[in-house]
Structures are given as C-alpha cells and as structure tokens.
Amino acid sequence: MNKYRADLHIHTVLSPCGDLEMSPANIIENAREKGLDIIGITDHNTTRHCKLIRKLAEPAGIFVLMGAEVTTREEVHCLTFFENDDQLSEFQDYLEKHLPPIPNNTEKFGYQVVVDEDEQIIDEIEFLLISALDQSIKQVEEKVHSLGGIFIPAHIDRSSYSIISQLGFIPTDILIDGIEISANCKLSSILPFLGGQTERTIIRDSDAHFIENIGTSFSIFELEHRTFSEVKLALQRKQGRKVTIA
Amino acid sequence: MQVKDIITTLNLTVFGGIQGLAHEVTGGYTSDLLSDVMGHAENGKIWITLQTHKNVIAIAALKDLAAVILIKGLEPDADMLAQAKEEGIPVLGTNDQAFETTGKIFNLLSH
Numbered sequence: 001m002n003k004y005r006a007d008l009h010i011h012t013v014l015s016p017c018g019d020l021e022m023s024p025a026n027i028i029e030n031a032r033e034k035g036l037d038i039i040g041i042t043d044h045n046t047t048r049h050c051k052l053i054r055k056l057a058e059p060a061g062i063f064v065l066m067g068a069e070v071t072t073r074e075e076v077h078c079l080t081f082f083e084n085d086d087q088l089s090e091f092q093d094y095l096e097k098h099l100p101p102i103p104n105n106t107e108k109f110g111y112q113v114v115v116d117e118d119e120q121i122i123d124e125i126e127f128l129l130i131s132a133l134d135q136s137i138k139q140v141e142e143k144v145h146s147l148g149g150i151f152i153p154a155h156i157d158r159s160s161y162s163i164i165s166q167l168g169f170i171p172t173d174i175l176i177d178g179i180e181i182s183a184n185c186k187l188s189s190i191l192p193f194l195g196g197q198t199e200r201t202i203i204r205d206s207d208a209h210f211i212e213n214i215g216t217s218f219s220i221f222e223l224e225h226r227t228f229s230e231v232k233l234a235l236q237r238k239q240g241r242k243v244t245i246a
Numbered sequence: 247m248q249v250k251d252i253i254t255t256l257n258l259t260v261f262g263g264i265q266g267l268a269h270e271v272t273g274g275y276t277s278d279l280l281s282d283v284m285g286h287a288e289n290g291k292i293w294i295t296l297q298t299h300k301n302v303i304a305i306a307a308l309k310d311l312a313a314v315i316l317i318k319g320l321e322p323d324a325d326m327l328a329q330a331k332e333e334g335i336p337v338l339g340t341n342d343q344a345f346e347t348t349g350k351i352f353n354l355l356s357h
Contacts, residue, residue, distance in 0.1 A: 074299055136299065136323065159281075167301045168280035173325070 001240055004226060007031070007218045008040030008065055009079060009154065009180065009205030012053070015043045016110035016130060019210045023119045024053045026211055032060045034215030038226060040205070042069040042079050042154075044129045045099055047092045048114050051085060056117060063226035068095065069154060071130065072137040077154040077161045079180060080144045083228040087147040094143055098133040137163070141174050150232060152178045155207060156193070157185035164193045178203050178235045178243070183217040201235045204245040220244045247271050247355060249313045249336050252292065256350055258315065258338040262327050265334035269312040273355060276348045280305055287311060294347050300326040307333045317344050 011018040012027060031039050039062055041050045050066035057064045066088050067081035082088045103126060104112055114123040133140065144151040153163040153170070156179050163170055163179075170176070170193065178201040181190060187202070194200065203219040222242050223230040234241035250267040253260060260267075272290030277283050278297050287293060289310035295302065296317055303326055306314055313336035316322060322330065322337050330337040340347055 074297060165279055165281045166297075167299055168284045168305050169301065171299070171301055 001222045001224060004037035004063075004221045004223060005035055005215075005218050006038035006040075006203075006221045007034075007036050007206050007208070007215050008038070008081075008152075008203060009042050009069070009207045010039055010214055011069075011207075011209045012041065012043055012049045014046060014049050014112055014114055014125070014129075015209065016104060016106075016112050016128070017209050018043065018110075020111070021211045022209070023115055024049055024056055025117060025119060027053060027214065028056045028060050028062060030211050030214045031057075031062055036062060036215050036218065038063045038065065038221060038231070039214075040065040040067060040079065040081060042067055044069055045071060045095050045131070045133065046125065046129055047082075047088050047095070048123075048125075050088060052117060065150075065228070065231065067091075067149070070095070070140050071132045071161070072140050073132055073135055074137055074166045075132050075161055076137050076163045076166045078137065078140060078163075079150075079152040079154050080140070081150040081228075081231075082147060083149070087149065091143070091147055091149070095133070098135050099127055099129070100131050100134060102128045102131050104128040137167075137171075137174060141176070145175060150177045150235065152176060152180050152203065152235075154180045155182040155185075157181050157190050164190070169193055176200070177232070180205055181245075182207060201237060201243050202245060203235075203243055218246075220246075249292070249338075252313075252351065252354065253338060255354060256340065256347075258340050261316075261322050261330070261337040261339060263313070263330035263334055263336040266313060266336045269336070271312045271355065274348060274351045275311075276344050284309065292351060294344055294351070296320055296344070298323045298326055300329050302326060303329040303333055303335055303337075306335045311335070313338055315340060315347060317342060317347055
C-alpha cells in the first residue's frame with residue numbers, strides 16, 4: 001500500500017472569496033511544491049475549473065478529485081466529488097438549476113471568473129456562487145450518490161456553515177462518506193457530536209482560498225494507486241485502504 | 247399561556263403534533279442555528295425558525311420546547327412532520343417573518 005498526501009478542499013479564483021492568484025496553473029505549481037499527491041478542487045457551488053485543473057495536473061503527477069463545495073438549503077457546506085466528466089457535467093447542470101438567481105456584487109464578494117490555462121479570463125459567472133441552493137442536504141446527498149459521487153460534510157467543527165452548527169448534530173439518515181475537520185480542530189471537541197458514529201472516516205484539509213494555504217493541512221490516504229475508486233475504498237476503510245490525519 | 251391560545255390569537259396553521267397543544271409556553275426563542283438552540287433555548291419556550299429539517303423536532307424534544315413555528319409560509323419536510331407527530335411537538339406555521347412573529351408573541355406573553 002502507498003501513502004499519498006491529500007488536500008481535498010481547495011478553492012480557485014472562481015470562488016468569489018478565492019484569491020486572484022488561485023489560477024489553475026498556480027494551484028498545480030504550488031501543490032507540487034508542497035508535495036501534495038492528491039488535491040480536491042472545491043469551488044462554491046460550481047465545478048467549472050475542475051477539468052482544466054485535472055488536465056494541468058497530469059504532467060505534474062498530481063491526482064485531482066473534481067467536485068464542488070455545495071451550500072445546501074440549511075446552509076451546510078458539503079464537499080462533493082465525481083469520477084468522470086459526464087457525472088461532473090450532470091452535477092454542474094444540477095447546481096445551475098438550483099442556485100438562486102441573485103446577481104454577484106463584485107465589490108462586496110469578489111470576482112467569479114473562469115480562466116484558461118494561460119490565465120486569460122474566458123467567462124464570468126453572473127449569479128452569486130456563495131448563495132444556498134434550494135435543495136436540502138438530503139436531496140444533495142442523494143443526487144451526489146445517484147451519480148456515484150463522494151459526499152463529505154465540510155469543516156464540521158466550524159461555528160458557521162457546518163452540519164453541526166446548522167443542524168445541531170449529524171442526521172442519521174444522511175449517507176456520508178466521511179467528515180472533514182478544519183486546520184486547527186481538536187478531535188476531542190467534535191466527538192460529542194458524533195454520537196454513536198465515531199467509526200466515521202475523518203479527513204483534514206486546508207480550505208485554501210489563498211495560494212500560501214494550499215497543503216497547510218492534509219490527510220494521508222493509503223491506497224494501492226491513485227484512482228477515484230481507491231479513494232472511495234479508503235474512505236470506507238475497506239481492503240486495507242485507509243485515511244489518517246496528523 | 248398554552249400553545250393553543252397562541253394559535254388562536256395569531257391565527258397560526260397547525261401542521262401536526264397536536265398532542266402538545268396544551269403545552270405551557272414560558273417564552274420564545276428565535277434562531278435558525280440548531281446548535282444555538284440546543285445550547286441556549288430553555289424548556290417551555292416556543293421556537294421560531296425557518297429551518298424545516300427533521301433535526302428541529304429532535305432538538306425541540308430534547309430541550310422540552312413547547313412548540314415550533316415555521317415562518318414565511320414555510321412547510322415542514324415530510325420526515326420533520328412525521329417525527330413531530332410521534333414526539334407530540336406542535337409544528338405551526340405563519341406567513342409572517344421572524345421579526346413580526348417574535349414581536350407578536352413577545353407582546354402576548356408580556357401582558
């Protein structure tokens with residue numbers, strides 16, 4: 001089994017709060033410098049930079065999990081990942097259908113730009129990406145799993161936008177593939193909220209919005225090799241695959 | 247004052263949990279963060295919120311709250327309603343928003 005360093009929660013310049021330096025090319029360059037083997041691309045409610053980043057990551061030897069950080073109707077942030085382009089596109093359609101048409105105010109929230117590999121702006125997203133979808137956490141979870149994806153409530157220790165802050169505890173009917181804690185979270189602080197569910201896989205990520213934060217928190221995935229299904233097995237702790245955090 | 251008195255005075259919709267209509271209301275708590283309600287709401291309070299998730303009922307039961315009022319014409323999710331009926335926690339509705347609802351109940355309980 002091989003050990004891979006993974007930071008699965010990285011924003012790009014496309015997120016309004018993502019720094020302008022978070023271009024696909026810069027992210028790959030920085031992830032390589034930080035020694036990351038696996039990165040997750042998780043802009044707020046959009047997947048539009050994922051395919052380009054995966055393309056740029058291949059020659060750099062980095063494996064990319066393509067997805068988004070979704071805001072559910074309850075204002076819970078959840079990481080979602082998909083294996084292939086078709087599933088990703090279908091999920092992108094779902095996001096666009098369920099994002100409320102509230103225009104972005106670039107002065108207040110920042111720019112939401114799609115760039116190409118030469119860092120030229122090729123599109124700008126009109127509607128505010130940090131709004132909540134009109135879909136419940138259960139509906140989002142079901143959509144993700146119907147596409148064979150991975151569903152992980154994000155930074156559950158945070159006092160806002162986390163499954164615990166918004167819903168008090170983790171509902172038992174939500175099928176989750178793991179839970180994410182943030183950089184400075186002490187494990188003991190979240191254990192009371194897990195109830196009888198301490199057998200869950202826990203990952204830790206950077207939630208980087210700025211280039212210097214990439215890889216400052218990470219998890220170690222023990223896999224045979226880097227594929228989507230191996231990552232899934234590690235989250236399920238099956239066949240000797242597993243995830244550990246520092 | 248009982249839950250049913252508030253229903254009559256404010257003309258609230260009753261979605262379910264009617265076993266609890268005689269619950270005594272000692273005050274109100276207005277919040278959409280369930281972790282906040284779990285940490286700070288006291289028993290006997292009537293909870294004003296826009297959250298329609300079934301965890302609302304779990305927390306209302308845990309904290310012995312008198313009832314839940316959903317604002318702005320929102321309706322409970324099916325599993326929220328089912329659990330409310332099981333737990334006997336009244337789930338009520340109004341077209342008013344949280345500000346007006348809170349104000350009306352505050353006045354009612356102050357007199």
